[in-house]
Amino acid sequence: MSEPLQVVSVARTRTRGGREFGISRSLDGCLDVRLALPGSGRIGTTPEQLLAAAWSACFETGIFNAARRARIKLPAAFAIDAEITLATCDESHELSARFIVSIPGMARDLAFQLIDEGHQTCPYAVATRGNITVTVELAE
Numbered sequence: 001m002s003e004p005l006q007v008v009s010v011a012r013t014r015t016r017g018g019r020e021f022g023i024s025r026s027l028d029g030c031l032d033v034r035l036a037l038p039g040s041g042r043i044g045t046t047p048e049q050l051l052a053a054a055w056s057a058c059f060e061t062g063i064f065n066a067a068r069r070a071r072i073k074l075p076a077a078f079a080i081d082a083e084i085t086l087a088t089c090d091e092s093h094e095l096s097a098r099f100i101v102s103i104p105g106m107a108r109d110l111a112f113q114l115i116d117e118g119h120q121t122c123p124y125a126v127a128t129r130g131n132i133t134v135t136v137e138l139a140e
Contacts, residue, residue, distance in 0.1 A: 019047055048084040048095075055124040056082035059099060062118030062125075072114070077104050081139075095132045102139035111138055 012027040015035075021042075022035035036044030060080050067074050083098040103111045119125050119136060128134065 024050075048086050051095075052082040052084040052097075055084070055097065055122070056080040056099065058124050059118055059122045062120075062122040063101070063103075063114050064118075065121065066114045066117035070114070072110070074103060074114075075105050078102065096134070097128070097132060098135045098137070100137045100139050108138060 013024050013031065014027065015022050015024040017023055017035065019035050020037050020040070022044075023033070024035060025032045033050070034042075034044035036042035036046065038046055038048075059082075060078070063078075063080075064074065079102045081100040081102070085096045085098070087094045087096070101111070101115050103114070106114075115136060115138065125134065
């Protein structure tokens, strides 16, 4: 029998106005963002930008943890560029994700090993696995 889940974090937000004219705020006051449609010229972010930031941060942590378990020090320039694409067809919408991981100075096979382990343990990757197209690349 597996152990019961231990809650690490609960994020609470309230959004009003939707993605076009919305505002999202966390109940603790740490997040307060305006939402805007892509290309609208309005000041604000899109939900896809928020997802890209959150998912890449989580993915980075997965890679950091994999490196720590292997006793490998990641370079200071380690970074992930994330792209979340929203596409439409008729009345449906579809998301896809692309991550370009940069671990300068690390052997490619070791970098891929850490990336794979980080991707296997990232809660965002686990939650979306099999639901959306996800591409992970290693920067040159």
